[in-house]
Amino acid sequence: MPEVNFNRAKDKFNFKSSNGYEYDKNESYGHYFPSKYSHLIIEVEKVIAGKRYTHCQILNRGKNLSFERIFTALPYQEIQHLFWQVEEEDEHNIGSRVEKLSTQDVFTKIKAKDKHCISVRDPQKLKDLMYARDILSETEMRYSLFPLNDASDENVESLRALILMLFDMETSNEGVAKAVANIVESEKKETSDALNFDIQSFLAAHDSLKLEEQKLTDIENKTREFEVLKSNFAKYSELSEVETRFVDFYLCLNSKLKQVSGSVTTSANKIKELQQQLSPITEQVRTISQNLFTANANIKTAEQSISKTQKDIDKGESELSRYANMSQQEVLELLDEELKDTQDKIQSLKDVNARRVRINKIEAQITQNRITQQNIESEIKNSEFAIQKQLPNDTLELLNSINPRLVLANPGKELEKHEIDAIDNFKDLFSDQGYLYNFWGQEFKKSNTRMSRDLQRELDNIVSEINADLSEKSALERQDYENPLIVEKKLQELDRELKAIAREKTVISELNDNVGALKVYNKQLSDNQVAITEFTPQVESLLKRQAELSEQMEFEQQQKVAFSNEQTQLFTLQGSANGTKQAYPKIQKQLDKQSTFNNTATVTPEYLSLLQNDLRQVDHLRAQILEGLREFARDEFIDLDNDLFSPSPMPSTIYQAYSNVKQVYEELESQRQLLKSKNRSHNESVSNYVDILEKNFEHISRFENQLNRSFEGISVNDLTEIEVSIHVDPRFKNLISEIHKSYNEFSDHSLSEQFYLRLQAFSNAFFKDGERNKLVMSDVIKKVSYRVKKDGHDSWQTKQQSTSTTALINLKLVRILLAKLRADSCMVKLPVIMDEAANINVNQYEWLLRDIKDSGFYLFTAGTHSSGAELVHMIGNHYDVDALKSAKPYTAERARVVWDGPQSFYDEDGFESFTEDDQIELLEGVDETI
Numbered sequence: 001m002p003e004v005n006f007n008r009a010k011d012k013f014n015f016k017s018s019n020g021y022e023y024d025k026n027e028s029y030g031h032y033f034p035s036k037y038s039h040l041i042i043e044v045e046k047v048i049a050g051k052r053y054t055h056c057q058i059l060n061r062g063k064n065l066s067f068e069r070i071f072t073a074l075p076y077q078e079i080q081h082l083f084w085q086v087e088e089e090d091e092h093n094i095g096s097r098v099e100k101l102s103t104q105d106v107f108t109k110i111k112a113k114d115k116h117c118i119s120v121r122d123p124q125k126l127k128d129l130m131y132a133r134d135i136l137s138e139t140e141m142r143y144s145l146f147p148l149n150d151a152s153d154e155n156v157e158s159l160r161a162l163i164l165m166l167f168d169m170e171t172s173n174e175g176v177a178k179a180v181a182n183i184v185e186s187e188k189k190e191t192s193d194a195l196n197f198d199i200q201s202f203l204a205a206h207d208s209l210k211l212e213e214q215k216l217t218d219i220e221n222k223t224r225e226f227e228v229l230k231s232n233f234a235k236y237s238e239l240s241e242v243e244t245r246f247v248d249f250y251l252c253l254n255s256k257l258k259q260v261s262g263s264v265t266t267s268a269n270k271i272k273e274l275q276q277q278l279s280p281i282t283e284q285v286r287t288i289s290q291n292l293f294t295a296n297a298n299i300k301t302a303e304q305s306i307s308k309t310q311k312d313i314d315k316g317e318s319e320l321s322r323y324a325n326m327s328q329q330e331v332l333e334l335l336d337e338e339l340k341d342t343q344d345k346i347q348s349l350k351d352v353n354a355r356r357v358r359i360n361k362i363e364a365q366i367t368q369n370r371i372t373q374q375n376i377e378s379e380i381k382n383s384e385f386a387i388q389k390q391l392p393n394d395t396l397e398l399l400n401s402i403n404p405r406l407v408l409a410n411p412g413k414e415l416e417k418h419e420i421d422a423i424d425n426f427k428d429l430f431s432d433q434g435y436l437y438n439f440w441g442q443e444f445k446k447s448n449t450r451m452s453r454d455l456q457r458e459l460d461n462i463v464s465e466i467n468a469d470l471s472e473k474s475a476l477e478r479q480d481y482e483n484p485l486i487v488e489k490k491l492q493e494l495d496r497e498l499k500a501i502a503r504e505k506t507v508i509s510e511l512n513d514n515v516g517a518l519k520v521y522n523k524q525l526s527d528n529q530v531a532i533t534e535f536t537p538q539v540e541s542l543l544k545r546q547a548e549l550s551e552q553m554e555f556e557q558q559q560k561v562a563f564s565n566e567q568t569q570l571f572t573l574q575g576s577a578n579g580t581k582q583a584y585p586k587i588q589k590q591l592d593k594q595s596t597f598n599n600t601a602t603v604t605p606e607y608l609s610l611l612q613n614d615l616r617q618v619d620h621l622r623a624q625i626l627e628g629l630r631e632f633a634r635d636e637f638i639d640l641d642n643d644l645f646s647p648s649p650m651p652s653t654i655y656q657a658y659s660n661v662k663q664v665y666e667e668l669e670s671q672r673q674l675l676k677s678k679n680r681s682h683n684e685s686v687s688n689y690v691d692i693l694e695k696n697f698e699h700i701s702r703f704e705n706q707l708n709r710s711f712e713g714i715s716v717n718d719l720t721e722i723e724v725s726i727h728v729d730p731r732f733k734n735l736i737s738e739i740h741k742s743y744n745e746f747s748d749h750s751l752s753e754q755f756y757l758r759l760q761a762f763s764n765a766f767f768k769d770g771e772r773n774k775l776v777m778s779d780v781i782k783k784v785s786y787r788v789k790k791d792g793h794d795s796w797q798t799k800q801q802s803t804s805t806t807a808l809i810n811l812k813l814v815r816i817l818l819a820k821l822r823a824d825s826c827m828v829k830l831p832v833i834m835d836e837a838a839n840i841n842v843n844q845y846e847w848l849l850r851d852i853k854d855s856g857f858y859l860f861t862a863g864t865h866s867s868g869a870e871l872v873h874m875i876g877n878h879y880d881v882d883a884l885k886s887a888k889p890y891t892a893e894r895a896r897v898v899w900d901g902p903q904s905f906y907d908e909d910g911f912e913s914f915t916e917d918d919q920i921e922l923l924e925g926v927d928e929t930i
Contacts, residue, residue, distance in 0.1 A: 001160055002126035005066040014164050025065055033061035037101045037890045039083055043076040044145060048135055055143050060103040062121075070103075071129065071143045072110045072117040082106050094897050096888030116142060127151045133823035147823035154186030155821055162814050162821070166857070167833040176810060177784045180726060181777035183817050184703050188696070188777075205682055212675050219637060219668055226665050229628035232621050233658050239618040244598070246611045247590050250577050251597035257570040260563050267560035274553040281546050288539045295531040302525040309518045316511035319504050328508060335505040342498045348476055349491055355476050362473045369466045376459045382412045383455070390415050395427050401437060401447040573605060580612055629657045637664055679748045686759065690739055696775055697736045700726055710816040716808045717847060719788045723796070724813070727783035735762045804840045807832075808851055815855045831860040837867060837875070845874045869905075877902035 003012055009025040016022045023031070032040060040059040045052065056079060058070040072079065083106070086095040111117045120126055133147035134140045141147075148155050161179035238245075323331045348358035379386075387409040388396055399406040415423075431438040436445045479487070581587055601607065626649065633640050638660040643653045707724045714722060735758060742755050766779060786809055787796045801809070811832060822828060832852055834840070840848065852859050859875060872878040881898050889895040 001163075002123045002130060002156065004068070004121055004123055004126070005062075005064070007065060012160070014167075029065045033067060034891050034894065036061055037097070039101075039103070039106075041076060041083070046141070046144070048138070048141060053138075053142070057143070057145070058106070060106075068103075069120050069126065070107055070110065070117065071120065072114045073142060074110065074114050074117075078113070079106075079110060082109060092884065094884050094886050096886050097890045101890070127156065131156070133826065135823075135825060146821075146828055147826040148821055149823045152186065154182075154188075158183045158186045158817070159821055162817055163830075165810060165814050166830055176813070177726075177781050178778060179817070180703075180784050180813075181781040183820065184700060184726075184781065185777040187703065187820070188699055205678075209675065209678055209682060212671075212678075216668065216672055216675060218635070219664060222632075222635070222637075223665070225628065225631065226661065229625065229632075229658070229661065230665075232625050232628070235617065236621040236625050237655075239614045239621060242611055242614040242618060243584070243587055243590065245601060246580070246584075246587055246615070247594055248597040248599050249601035249603065249607065249611060250581060250587075250591065251594065252601040253570065253574055253577055253603050255597065256603050257567070257574060260567045260570060264560060264563040264567060267556045267563060270556045271553060271560065274549050274556065278546065278549045278553070281542055281549065285539060285542045285546060288535050288542065292532060292535050292539060295528040295535070298528040299525060299532070302521050302528065305521045306518060306525060309514050309521060312507065312514045313511060313518060316507045316514065319507055320511065328511065331508055332505060335501055335508070339498065339501050339505065342494055342501060345472070346491060346494045346498065349479070349487055349494070355479055359473055359476050362469045362476075366466055366469045366473070369462050369469070373459065373462050373466065376455055376462060378412060379410045380455045380459065382410060385413055386410045391420075391423065394432070395423060396450075397446060398427055398430055398432075398437065400450050401444065404447065404450065407450060570603070573603065573608065576605070577608060580608070584615065625654065625658070629654065629661065632661050633657065637661060676748055680746070683744070683747055689759075690743055692775060693732070693736060694739065696777070696780060697728070697732070700728060700777070700781065707813070707816060710819075711812065714812055716812065716851065717805050717844075718791045719801075719805065719809075720791050721789040722809060722812070723787050725785045725787065726781055727785065728780050729782055731762055731765050732780050735759070804844045804848055807834070808848065811852065811855055811857065815857070827856065830857055832857045834859065834861040837861040837863040837871060842868065842871050842874075845871065849874060872903070873905050877904050879903070 001012065006012075006025040006029040009015065009028040010022050013028060014022065015028050015031075032038070038061050042057045042059075043054065044057065045054050047053070053073075054075040055071065055073050056076050058072070059067050060070070062068050081098075083098060083101065084095045085098055086093050090096075107117070107119055120129065128151070129143040130145040131148040131151040132140045132144040133149065135147070146159065148159065158179075161182040165176070165179050320328060320331060323334070326334070344354070344358055344361070347354040349355070383389075387399075388407055391399075396407050411419075429439065433443075436443050475482075581591065626644075630645060632638055633644060638657060641653060641657060643649050644657050704724060704726045707726075711722045711724060716722065738755065738758050766775065785798065786801070787798045788801070789796055800806070818828070818830075849859060861875070863871065867878075879898055879902050882896055884897045885895040886897045887895075889897075
């Protein structure tokens with residue numbers, strides 16, 4: 001188990017004596033770790049994918065009843081000498097303690113041999129190691145002890161309960177029930193079974209809801225009386241203030257007439273002011289708009305000129321770029337030469353003398369080009385003497401900045417010392433200042449580019465020129481014999497070539513003029529754009545203001561017409577109102593006291609007529625309303641007010657009483673819905689409680705069915721069928737039965753009183769004094785029993801079986817429950833612990849051992865020296881635990897040593913092999929026949 005201390009030892013380990021005494025934490029701690037040298041070691045073997053793995057888990061004593069663990073992938077055989085040493089002179093190989101045994105020293109030595117060795121104190125880390133289940137990961141499974149399908153706290157507790165059963169297969173019925181309860185608890189889907197519930201509050205709420213329902217029924221029964229009162233009061237509300245409303249109407253009429261008359265005058269004045277403001281703005285808009293038109297026309301012209309000039313510049317620069325490393329003047333001179341040369345070719349085709357002069361010129365060119373060819377060939381041959389290869393970079397950088405052609409020089413030999421010194425002295429005359437050179441106050445920039453020569457290309461070009469000259473010379477010499485048509489064709493080609501050269505020269509020669517013109521055009525464009533930028537906001541602002549003023553003037557003109565029409569209507573209405581005022585002295589008296597209206601009135605002929613009719617109905621409705629309100633007050637729908645029952649109640653009293661009655665009926669439906677909601681909420685308030693109880697009961701039933709399905713086909717001894725029964729507390733079972741009978745959470749009515757009483761009784765029984773409010777399976781599951789069918793019998797039997805049979809049935813149950821916890825694709829072989837082998841008749845061991853093995857377990861039992869050879873033979877291995885004692889134990893009371901392997905029987909073939917062993921000498925002097 002992933003424990004790190006002996007606190008709560010009775011719950012964690014359940015260590016107890018043969019008579020049932022449970023050891024406490026101090027006794028358990030002292031037994032397993034009596035001294036600081038105490039260690040417990042378990043060796044685990046695993047087979048994963050056909051490969052065997054071994055690891056050891058070492059437990060050592062800690063502080064305050066705690067213990068720690070070391071995990072190593074080494075087998076026990078490789079680490080045993082760290083804990084127990086066997087000297088050569090020890091003929092019985094009993095061995096003795098390791099002096100000054102230290103856990104830290106042990107860990108250090110193991111760590112030196114095993115890089116995977118770790119020390120663990122954290123319980124969660126222990127869970128991760130001991131219950132790992134990923135068989136595809138060698139690292140994760142390295143220290144796995146029991147691969148759980150889920151290493152949750154509930155599953156760990158379930159595993160604990162099952163392991164305790166393996167240590168006591170004769171455990172009582174209560175022990176089996178506890179183990180089953182733990183497994184059921186771990187499989188529950190609900191994470192919480194909290195059952196917070198106050199029965200008394202629940203019942204009080206029920207009584208309160210009944211009273212609410214009766215009151216709402218009484219109110220609903222007098223709905224017709226309220227509708228009559230509502231209609232009368234609606235009329236009275238208007239008529240009771242008709243005199244005041246008429247006064248307000250009359251004052252509003254006079255006020256509005258005065259206001260409208262003033263509005264007519266104001267509109268006329270505004271129209272005049274707007275006309276005065278609009279005239280100068282209109283003139284400004286016209287002037288600036290003309291300026292913008294002129295500027296836009298100039299911009300269009302400038303953009304066209306810029307476009308044409310830029311194209312000419314681009315064309316000139318494109319033509320000039322064809323002559324790399326040549327200035328514009330050099331290109332023009334070159335084009336002049338080509339132009340002159342082409343003209344000479346044309347003339348030589350037309351005139352014999354010109355032809356002779358041309359031939360002589362070609363011969364001179366051939367001679368000069370051949371000299372140039374020889375010079376280039378010499379430079380190629382002497383390329384290693386190029387000046388760029390003989391001078392340092394800073395010197396070359398200076399020469400390149402003075403004249404780029406200087407760095408192309410080739411002296412044809414290695415520079416002599418005085419020549420290099422002369423160049424260095426020359427370089428020293430210049431001051432290097434980073435990006436430029438200074439020569440006695442004159443500065444010039446460093447050149448970032450350096451000319452390069454392709455000598456082979458130059459050689460190819462000069463050879464091409466020589467060949468072309470030779471070809472032309474040959475053609476001129478054969479001119480007299482040439483076909484006139486061919487000569488004419490040559491003249492046409494040369495004429496086209498002459499024109500192309502002339503065009504190219506014109507484009508390049510005009511480049512500077514075009515660049516200057518472009519600057520002029522750009523300046524014109526910029527100036528006019530500035531004008532646009534300057535004038536546009538001005539004209540936009542003026543246009544906006546012009547539109548605003550025009551809109552205002554149009555609006556004022558419309559307003560003036562409307563005000564004039566309204567003024568005429570109001571004069572007519574005033575005449576009619578004056579007649580009504582004279583007919584009612586009370587109104588006249590009020591007008592004498594009141595100069596301004598309190599509430600705005602609708603000034604229309606229709607409203608005036610309505611006021612005149614309402615003045616005659618006020619008294620008639622007042623008496624009917626008072627009687628209705630007094631009746632509702634007597635029925636206690638509203639609070640009693642003494643003034644309401646006086647001969648002449650105040651208007652405010654009447655209004656407040658009506659408002660209260662109206663509010664009651666306006667809220668009637670919402671109160672009815674609220675009552676229904678309260679009823680449903682009231683009933684649903686116990687639904688969580690009921691739901692938890694039902695789910696727990698259903699889960700127990702499902703678990704019981706699962707167990708019985710697992711027991712199908714299992715037989716034990718002479719038992720052919722076995723079924724498991726899980727018994728729950730009768731009070732829990734009875735409550736579930738009552739819930740199924742009477743509970744309905746969706747009802748609009750309160751549940752029966754009997755249901756509440758039984759619910760309260762159960763709550764008091766299981767959750768006394770509010771100590772806790774969670775329903776756990778260990779409280780509910782009280783017993784687990786078996787019923788069986790024996791071979792040859794058709795009826796079920798429930799009587800207690802023999803100790804061995806009960807143990808085997810429990811073993812089957814443990815196997816089934818372990819399978820629920822164990823990860824898929826994994827098998828675990830665990831021991832079944834029986835304290836006394838003699839408690840079971842030897843005749844039963846043959847089928848008992850076979851059944852234990854078939855169930856995936858093996859037997860581990862204790863016996864006295866009187867245990868017979870037959871029993872030892874059936875079980876297989878026998879350890880004599882008190883035969884040897886060490887002279888040097890770790891503690892005096894722990895001197896017994898069980899070191900060698902088990903004793904066992906050999907069959908005839910096995911014994912023949914055994915006698916060939918060197919240990920045959922152990923049989924010397926023995927006369928018994930084996």
